[in-house]
Amino acid sequence: xGATWSDVADWIEPLSRxxxxxxxxxxxxxxxxxxxxxxxxxxxxxxxxxxxxxxxVIVEIGRGAPALVLLQFVYFxxxxxxxxxxxxxxxxxxxxxxxxxxxxEIIRSGLAAVPKxxxxxxxxxxxxxADSMRFVVFPQAAKISSPAMMGFSILIxxxxxxxxxxxxxxxxxxxxxxxxxxxxxxxxxxxxALFFIFVCVPASFLVGWFERRxxx
Amino acid sequence: MTPDYFLLLLTGLPYTxxxxxxxxxxxxxxxxxxxxxxxxxxxxxxxxxxxxxAVIRSIxxxxxxxxxxxxxxxxxxxxxPLSAALVGFGLIATANMAEIYRGALIAVHHGQTExxxxxxxxxxxxxxxxxxxxxVRVCLPVAATxxxxxxxxxxxxxxxxxxxxxxxxxxxxxxxxxxxxxxxSVGIIYVLISLPIAWIARVTEAHIRKTVSL
Amino acid sequence: MDxxxxxxxxxxxxxxxxxxxxxxxxxHLCKWFGEHEVLRDISLDVDSxxxxxIVGPSGSGKSTLLRCINLLEEPSAGSLNVGELTVEFDHxxxxxxxxxxxxxxGMVFQSFNLFPHMxxxxxxxxxxxxxxxxxxxxxxxVAKDLLEKVGLTDKAAAFPSNCSGGQQQRIAIAxxxxxxxxxxxxxxxxxxxxxxxxxxxxxxxxxxxxSGMTMIVVTHEMSFAEKVSDRTLFMAEGKIVEAGPSADxxxxxxxxxxxxxxxxxxxx
Ligand SMILES: Nc1ncnc2c1ncn2[C@@H]1O[C@H](COP(=O)(O)OP(=O)(O)OP(=O)(O)O)[C@@H](O)[C@H]1O
Ligand SMILES: [Mg+2]
Numbered sequence: 001x002g003a004t005w006s007d008v009a010d011w012i013e014p015l016s017r018x019x020x021x022x023x024x025x026x027x028x029x030x031x032x033x034x035x036x037x038x039x040x041x042x043x044x045x046x047x048x049x050x051x052x053x054x055x056x057v058i059v060e061i062g063r064g065a066p067a068l069v070l071l072q073f074v075y076f077x078x079x080x081x082x083x084x085x086x087x088x089x090x091x092x093x094x095x096x097x098x099x100x101x102x103x104x105e106i107i108r109s110g111l112a113a114v115p116k117x118x119x120x121x122x123x124x125x126x127x128x129x130a131d132s133m134r135f136v137v138f139p140q141a142a143k144i145s146s147p148a149m150m151g152f153s154i155l156i157x158x159x160x161x162x163x164x165x166x167x168x169x170x171x172x173x174x175x176x177x178x179x180x181x182x183x184x185x186x187x188x189x190x191x192x193a194l195f196f197i198f199v200c201v202p203a204s205f206l207v208g209w210f211e212r213r214x215x216x
Numbered sequence: 217m218t219p220d221y222f223l224l225l226l227t228g229l230p231y232t233x234x235x236x237x238x239x240x241x242x243x244x245x246x247x248x249x250x251x252x253x254x255x256x257x258x259x260x261x262x263x264x265x266x267x268x269x270a271v272i273r274s275i276x277x278x279x280x281x282x283x284x285x286x287x288x289x290x291x292x293x294x295x296x297p298l299s300a301a302l303v304g305f306g307l308i309a310t311a312n313m314a315e316i317y318r319g320a321l322i323a324v325h326h327g328q329t330e331x332x333x334x335x336x337x338x339x340x341x342x343x344x345x346x347x348x349x350x351x352v353r354v355c356l357p358v359a360a361t362x363x364x365x366x367x368x369x370x371x372x373x374x375x376x377x378x379x380x381x382x383x384x385x386x387x388x389x390x391x392x393x394x395x396x397x398x399x400x401s402v403g404i405i406y407v408l409i410s411l412p413i414a415w416i417a418r419v420t421e422a423h424i425r426k427t428v429s430l
Numbered sequence: 431m432d433x434x435x436x437x438x439x440x441x442x443x444x445x446x447x448x449x450x451x452x453x454x455x456x457x458h459l460c461k462w463f464g465e466h467e468v469l470r471d472i473s474l475d476v477d478s479x480x481x482x483x484i485v486g487p488s489g490s491g492k493s494t495l496l497r498c499i500n501l502l503e504e505p506s507a508g509s510l511n512v513g514e515l516t517v518e519f520d521h522x523x524x525x526x527x528x529x530x531x532x533x534x535x536g537m538v539f540q541s542f543n544l545f546p547h548m549x550x551x552x553x554x555x556x557x558x559x560x561x562x563x564x565x566x567x568x569x570x571x572v573a574k575d576l577l578e579k580v581g582l583t584d585k586a587a588a589f590p591s592n593c594s595g596g597q598q599q600r601i602a603i604a605x606x607x608x609x610x611x612x613x614x615x616x617x618x619x620x621x622x623x624x625x626x627x628x629x630x631x632x633x634x635x636x637x638x639x640x641s642g643m644t645m646i647v648v649t650h651e652m653s654f655a656e657k658v659s660d661r662t663l664f665m666a667e668g669k670i671v672e673a674g675p676s677a678d679x680x681x682x683x684x685x686x687x688x689x690x691x692x693x694x695x696x697x698x
Contacts, residue, residue: 064407076395186287200274
């Protein structure tokens with residue numbers, strides 16, 4: 001019983017390989033999910049009920065259903081309609097949708113926090129509504145929302161471990177596999193936890209610092 | 217999906233509620249002492265609490281419950297999946313509730329402590345009669361929102377074999393190969409459960425605006 | 431003066447004879463907010479080069495009237511004519527009409543509304559480039575020229591948050607002027623400012639008036655109304671109660687409603 005340092009050294013490599021996959025999925029999810037959240041935020045604010053209601057239903061379902069369930073819905077459910085996605089693609093689809101729905105609310109409150117006078121000034125200066133959004137409202141909303149968006153990015157990284165359930169060889173799967181062959185669950189899982197501590201603890205302090213800085 | 221399968225799905229509900237409610241209760245109880253340590257005058261205690269909270273929150277829930285279930289469970293004390301999930305999510309909820317309490321304390325603090333001190337109330341009564349009642353109200357909507365988050369995180373308990381909603385969903389999917397409708401229903405059920413909690417959050421939030429000096 | 435005097439016999443008329451064509455002509459303008467009628471049948475003419483002051487008690491609809499002119503609020507009925515462009519409010523305003531109308535109007539807000547994430551220079555240049563399609567160099571030249579006119583050459587690179595309220599409002603005026611409007615609308619431009627800072631802004635507005643700019647100014651500054659504006663319009667409950675040469679309206683109001691108001695503001 002008991003793992004030796006050489007065991008640990010052997011584990012670092014597969015865990016790192018897994019963790020890179022977690023980081024990749026996080027990155028792509030942010031790349032797709034944040035713009036998706038922005039689009040949803042705009043759709044939910046539209047006056048036409050034909051646009052607003054479907055967008056609101058999507059947002060509510062995407063936020064209300066666990067990411068784990070979305071993941072399995074895509075991975076196990078889509079084959080039923082002859083759309084078989086790889087586990088990597090399923091992860092991207094499910095996590096991006098979930099991210100878009102969550103961040104749409106963050107972005108929406110950011111947009112709402114931009115003083116009304118700013119939009120009016122842009123309007124009075126005859127900006128087109130696209131220009132008003134692009135040059136006046138969006139930059140200010142982005143600044144207001146950025147701490148929350150950074151905080152959410154940390155949660156995305158954590159949620160990529162859910163891909164364990166769809167057989168993606170990310171870090172949790174790697175750890176589980178090593179654990180189930182060596183029965184050294186405690187050391188291998190602790191090592192896995194360390195990966196996240198090293199990334200997420202500093203990141204969360206950074207977010208906290210941003211939050212405090214942007215508050216007053 | 218046949219009615220039989222749907223009923224089987226629903227047998228998962230008590231487990232989903234047990235994990236969510238149990239963890240929330242643990243968090244609500246232990247979060248408060250953790251808050252007190254977090255606000256201790258002793259620097260080293262304060263920093264220990266800060267680090268503890270940050271570390272607990274930085275490890276993904278699935279890693280936490282694996283850590284508890286597989287390493288402790290296969291070791292000295294055998295532990296059931298449900299207990300492992302309760303311990304894991306209870307721990308996470310404790311860290312999060314401590315932060316929620318802290319946010320509420322900061323929100324209320326402003327002139328209230330000073331006013332209470334000016335009235336010569338003892339520190340205990342300042343806390344008990346003035347700050348706490350307002351804190352509870354400020355907490356409620358935030359805690360309700362957190363409860364929804366916890367409900368969804370609790371689905372992760374299915375990975376160590378807690379037969380909750382998600383577990384039954386995957387089980388039925390494997391039997392029927394109808395993941396779309398089965399996991400779709402599971403998702404909808406989660407949404408339906410979270411709706412009344414979200415409603416509570418909204419109502420209490422509207423209420424506190426009137427009764428708390430923020 | 432003579433023309434204005436001829437309007438005098440009916441102090442509640444703010445219009446010129448139909449054969450004269452003013453720069454801004456408003457006919458039977460109404461504005462409802464739900465059940466609440468905020469503007470009631472407003473007819474008003476503003477001649478080219480004229481400075482019109484609008485005064486009246488809080489809630490009388492002054493801001494709403496101004497915002498209806500550049501369509502920040504859409505009037506419920508009536509018609510509006512600025513220069514060659516006429517907009518009838520019997521149908522929802524078309525985007526092209528709105529754009530063409532606003533092209534001729536500059537607006538200055540009570541709360542300045544400078545864009546906080548841009549420097550002063552960018553605040554003045556961006557609208558020129560996006561709306562008029564000016565090149566950067568050209569826009570900057572215009573901006574620098576205007577900054578000099580409002581006495582703020584040294585603030586070009588600053589952010590609005592590093593400028594005093596009076597400076598911010600002067601920048602806002604420069605920003606509006608950069609788009610070459612034919613009419614400038616001011617909604618209580620000095621009421622968010624200390625009297626001293628307000629004076630800086632008023633002096634910029636004064637020289638603007640001297641240069642022949644057409645201006646419509648909602649104000650609480652009776653001295654400005656009296657000294658700078660050609661005509662003053664007194665509004666109450668969404669109606670024009672009195673209009674005429676500023677000195678007459680302010681010094682010798684005809685209606686009881688106006689007399690009460692001016693007595694209160696003058697602290698008599
Ligand atoms: N967007 C709106 N929705 C509903 N009612 C409004 C709106 N804007 C203004 N009002 C109402 O219209 C009336 C006139 O408002 P307005 O702002 O034009 O008055 P004002 O003369 O500018 O007053 P003040 O001197 O206080 O600025 C007020 O009763 C106000 O409550
Ligand atoms: Mg006003």
